[in-house]
Amino acid sequence: MLLLALDTATPAVTVALHDGTSVIASSSQVDARRHGELLLPAVDRVLTEAGLGLDAVTGIVVGVGPGPYTGLRVGLMTADTFGLALGVPVHGVCTLDALAYAVDDTGLEGPFVVATDARRKEVYWARYADRRTRLSEPAVDRPAEIDPSVTALPAVGGGALLYPDIFTDARAPENVSAAALASLAAERLAAGEEPEPARPLYLRRPDAQVPKNYKVVTPK
Structure with missing residues (x-):
């Protein structure tokens, strides 16, 4: 087992690798405005630290929130992309x-x-x-x-x-760590528990909304 875990539901951009027994590499940076910019370099960093390639990963673990819409979807979309590209399952874990x-x-x-x-x-x-x-x-x-x-x-x-x-x-702790996320997921999988679906817990609508009663301009 080699789980790649990531979470962007809090200001932390956090990634870890878990081999089914323990965390073998991890990275966390706190920057609420740069989730999309920092996540993939963090994945590359933990893989390099572990001396492994992405193709060695057998499962993805992703924090499903709850969290702010913009940050949360970065992690979920990345997890889904990895899962599809590698042909491996994607397991959701509540960030809380x-x-x-x-x-x-x-x-x-x-x-x-x-x-x-x-x-x-x-x-x-x-x-x-x-x-x-x-x-x-x-x-x-x-x-x-x-x-x-x-x-x-x-x-x-x-x-x-x-x-x-x-x-x-x-x-403390103030923000979630992918190390804890991965360890919890590994424990649940080892116990035969059914993983949570990798679906976002937004709990409310995103801040960005389509304006109401906007003027429709039609060609003459």
Whole structure:
């Protein structure tokens, strides 16, 4: 098994290779405006670090969000392209699940909440019993509108860190890592779990909209 994992649902452009046992190479850069520019060089970098070619990959893992429309689709379209070109399966993983899985490095056990920046003064969030068990479906809300019993829990992710007056026990990790994404996917596949479809969790419409009531110009 050689999984190529990537995620662009947060400001991080993150890529990793997992051989079914451990992560063998990874790269993460934080730049919310350059997902499309940074992703393919990051893929090349981790392959070079591992001394492998793209044709060695047996599966693609991609973070499906939730995340802002523009950044999220960069990762999903790239994953789909790789999957088609290589003839290998593409596995989706909720980005919030990968962030939750990474709390093992911090000693946090649970329960806790994961919250990422959704812009528009909102966060994408979900509640977890532990690093592997999500208790609620991903949602998007203004932090002040989330039940206080949730926001009082320990919280990880950039969304929680942005609103420390609401998430009073906010902590790292801030952004998702493809290393955690790949490790979670490998664990699920080894356990025989059915992978999530590689479909985006947008949760709301994109910022760019077709103008309403625009004037139609017809030739004379």
